[in-house]
Amino acid sequence: MNDNKHTFKRYEEGETPNDWDLEDKIFQQDTSYKCPTYVHKTAPCSGSCPSGHDIRGWLAIARGMDKSPVEGQAWQEYAFHKMVEANPFPASMGRVCPAPCESGCNRNEVDDYVGINAVEQYVGDWANENGVKLAEAGADTGYKIAVIGGGPAGLAAAYFMRQDGHAVTVFEANAKLGGMMRYGIPGYRTPRDMLDIEIGRITDMGVQVKLNTKVGVDVSVASLEDEYDAIFWALGAQKGRPLPIKGWEGTENCIDGVEFLDAFNKGWVVGTAQKVVVVGGGDTSIDVASVARRLGHVTNVAKTDHAGGEVIDFTAQDAAGVLTREGMQATLTSLFPIEQMTAAEHEREDAKREGVDIKGSVMPLEVILNAEGRATGLRMCECVMKGNAPEAIEGTEFVIEADIIIAAIGQAGDFEGIDNLGNERGFIDIEAGYKVKGKDKHFAGGDILKPHLLTTAIGHGRVAAETITDYLDDGNIAKRPKIDIASFNLLEELNERGHELSPYEHMGEETRGTDSATYAVHNYEDRSDGQIVKHTELYKGHFPYVAREIRDEVHIEGDNVLGNFEERIIAYSEEQAQKEGERCMSCGMCFECDNCVIYCPQDAVSRVKKNDRTLGRYVETDYSKCIGCHICADVCPTGYIQMGLGG
Numbered sequence: 001m002n003d004n005k006h007t008f009k010r011y012e013e014g015e016t017p018n019d020w021d022l023e024d025k026i027f028q029q030d031t032s033y034k035c036p037t038y039v040h041k042t043a044p045c046s047g048s049c050p051s052g053h054d055i056r057g058w059l060a061i062a063r064g065m066d067k068s069p070v071e072g073q074a075w076q077e078y079a080f081h082k083m084v085e086a087n088p089f090p091a092s093m094g095r096v097c098p099a100p101c102e103s104g105c106n107r108n109e110v111d112d113y114v115g116i117n118a119v120e121q122y123v124g125d126w127a128n129e130n131g132v133k134l135a136e137a138g139a140d141t142g143y144k145i146a147v148i149g150g151g152p153a154g155l156a157a158a159y160f161m162r163q164d165g166h167a168v169t170v171f172e173a174n175a176k177l178g179g180m181m182r183y184g185i186p187g188y189r190t191p192r193d194m195l196d197i198e199i200g201r202i203t204d205m206g207v208q209v210k211l212n213t214k215v216g217v218d219v220s221v222a223s224l225e226d227e228y229d230a231i232f233w234a235l236g237a238q239k240g241r242p243l244p245i246k247g248w249e250g251t252e253n254c255i256d257g258v259e260f261l262d263a264f265n266k267g268w269v270v271g272t273a274q275k276v277v278v279v280g281g282g283d284t285s286i287d288v289a290s291v292a293r294r295l296g297h298v299t300n301v302a303k304t305d306h307a308g309g310e311v312i313d314f315t316a317q318d319a320a321g322v323l324t325r326e327g328m329q330a331t332l333t334s335l336f337p338i339e340q341m342t343a344a345e346h347e348r349e350d351a352k353r354e355g356v357d358i359k360g361s362v363m364p365l366e367v368i369l370n371a372e373g374r375a376t377g378l379r380m381c382e383c384v385m386k387g388n389a390p391e392a393i394e395g396t397e398f399v400i401e402a403d404i405i406i407a408a409i410g411q412a413g414d415f416e417g418i419d420n421l422g423n424e425r426g427f428i429d430i431e432a433g434y435k436v437k438g439k440d441k442h443f444a445g446g447d448i449l450k451p452h453l454l455t456t457a458i459g460h461g462r463v464a465a466e467t468i469t470d471y472l473d474d475g476n477i478a479k480r481p482k483i484d485i486a487s488f489n490l491l492e493e494l495n496e497r498g499h500e501l502s503p504y505e506h507m508g509e510e511t512r513g514t515d516s517a518t519y520a521v522h523n524y525e526d527r528s529d530g531q532i533v534k535h536t537e538l539y540k541g542h543f544p545y546v547a548r549e550i551r552d553e554v555h556i557e558g559d560n561v562l563g564n565f566e567e568r569i570i571a572y573s574e575e576q577a578q579k580e581g582e583r584c585m586s587c588g589m590c591f592e593c594d595n596c597v598i599y600c601p602q603d604a605v606s607r608v609k610k611n612d613r614t615l616g617r618y619v620e621t622d623y624s625k626c627i628g629c630h631i632c633a634d635v636c637p638t639g640y641i642q643m644g645l646g647g
């Protein structure tokens with residue numbers, strides 16, 4: 001294989017053709033390294049998306065380049081169907097996913113990343129507003145699968161397994177589906193009407209749902225094993241970790257963040273506490289502090305004797321929204337410096353603006369208790385992080401007064417009634433293909449493996465659904481590709497548009513090349529399951545600087561936050577979504593710019609006949625005319641053309 005780098009630059013600085021040994025550079029033994037091959041690689045945005053979205057694919061639709069094969073279908077609907085090949089929650093993702101895809105986007109090397117997350121929200125909202133449904137379930141396979149947990153991992157797995165035609169039953173301990181999207185993240189970030197639509201689409205595919213049913217308590221694992229062909233454990237991490245400091249254990253007004261948000265999301269958080277200290281630094285701690293600021297505290301309300309109330313000193317359920325509230329002082333502390341906190345930067349900035357006092361590089365030492373054993377403050381000191389361990393700075397101790405202290409320092413699984421499933425850290429161990437270690441028929445995914453993001457849990461659900469289908473077939477699970485995403489597939493694209501390849505018939509003679517064959521796609525190679533296209537492979541000079549479309553946001557200042565549960569993000573307009581589609585550089589895939597056709601001095605590159613064209617099959621090369629000058633590869637902006645693979 002020729003390892004000389006031929007991309008968009010022919011010559012090293014100062015080099016001329018006389019410096020070249022053509023034999024060495026172009027012709028080697030009996031292999032010609034001269035002709036272009038169209039090499040499909042994965043774009044780094046998709047490579048960085050844990051749910052494995054074909055982002056480049058749906059941005060090509062937004063741009064208007066890839067048109068739906070369905071006559072009259074709106075581009076938004078086409079894009080929605082492309083999105084749900086990887087992730088059935090685009091409206092939710094578009095709001096709260098911290099978008100690792102954008103950090104990975106090659107456009108960062110030109111000006112600024114593409115607004116991927118905002119386009120996802122726009123398309124997800126459009127689909128919700130226009131009643132777009134998911135495709136029907138696949139033909140019945142006769143297999144029955146139990147999914148334990150109706151959060152994003154469980155719901156995604158249920159959706160993909162219905163696509164495969166299995167009968168799916170979701171067991172959910174809570175009264176509603178959604179997991180942390182409903183009982184953790186507050187409604188001003190994942191609006192409940194939006195959530196109901198995205199979840200409803202999945203259950204409409206014929207998923208059986210058993211609510212208020214906790215496996216291990218209401219249903220035994222043995223009965224599930226008897227009744228179902230496979231079990232997918234998507235329990236999430238429902239238990240908050242306690243603060244490992246003196247005075248915490250058993251103190252009534254020291255609680256964890258999951259408990260606090262769960263109570264709030266079930267309508268029970270209206271407290272008398274006026275000063276809250278939240279210990280954390282991640283998403284959960286920001287949500288806790290921000291919700292506390294919104295709730296404020298209740299004045300002049302007598303304590304009720306409701307069973308759920310006394311846990312956290314919350315006095316009443318404010319169903320009618322009539323209780324008088326006054327502001328709540330919220331302090332959030334983090335071991336790490338503020339800029340290194342794990343919570344998304346914009347969430348942190350919103351919290352600060354809304355009046356949360358964030359203190360970075362501080363560590364809790366002891367809960368200060370009064371004579372009745374209630375917490376009245378938290379003793380802390382400044383610290384430096386040595387790796388992941390804090391080191392106290394002597395002589396920097398201070399006390400923050402508190403009526404309630406909330407720890408949001410991590411979570412683990414709840415294994416009530418199913419203890420032999422969890423490891424000593426409170427999670428489930430798996431083997432390849434999301435199979436529970438050492439247990440046939442059992443699979444697991446989402447936060448119960450390791451708490452992370454919604455998109456990660458959904459990615460686990462997608463891949464686990466595929467491996468479960470694979471397992472049901474013959475009890476084995478095939479090795480998964482290195483880049484395990486919902487990738488563009490040229491053969492499927494050709495089939496969808498009525499350009500199926502003809503079957504290969506071996507005539508007993510040697511077949512030389514594929515340029516006139518109809519059983520193969522000539523000079524095309526799919527390397528998307530193993531290679532990501534780097535920005536250095538692009539001809540970036542092709543792309544002028546264009547500012548990113550920024551989503552508008554409602555900024556809530558200081559005490560205006562009290563009682564404000566409105567959404568803060570304002571979705572793109574159609575025009576903005578299309579503009580971002582145009583900013584996408586289509587890394588690793590032809591985007592029909594015509595550069596190769598225009599610049600080829602031999603007229604060896606031509607457009608595929610209009611009726612035969614599809615995405616990824618826009619140009620072809622006549623190898624009998626090609627002289628291996630490399631100009632097409634040099635001028636290809638997307639890194640789709642590679643020299644030296646043609647035979």
Ligand SMILES: Cc1cc2nc3c(=O)[nH]c(=O)nc-3n(C[C@H](O)[C@H](O)[C@H](O)COP(=O)(O)OP(=O)(O)OC[C@H]3O[C@@H](n4cnc5c(N)ncnc54)[C@H](O)[C@@H]3O)c2cc1C
Pocket residue numbers: 096097098148149150151152153154171172173174177178179180181184185213214215216234235236237238258261283284285287414445446447448451452453454455457
């Ligand atoms: C406060 C908070 C804020 C977050 N913010 C973000 C964010 O902004 N962006 C982001 O991407 N991620 C965020 N996350 C992380 C994200 O919510 C999780 O990664 C994701 O929800 C995990 O999905 P899951 O399906 O694995 O688990 P969960 O969402 O926890 O769902 C698990 C479900 O299983 C059910 N269950 C558990 N045990 C049983 C049982 N024995 N029987 C039946 N049902 C059971 C539970 O009731 C629950 O409904 C946040 C998490 C929290 C807690």
Ligand code: SF4
Pocket residue numbers: 048049050051052053055087093094097098099100101102116117120455
């Ligand atoms: S789910 Fe998250 S990482 Fe994936 S495309 Fe959407 S915003 Fe990007």
Ligand code: SF4
Pocket residue numbers: 043044045046055056059104105106107114116583584585586587
């Ligand atoms: S420019 Fe487009 S294809 Fe390339 S990484 Fe960014 S979003 Fe993905």
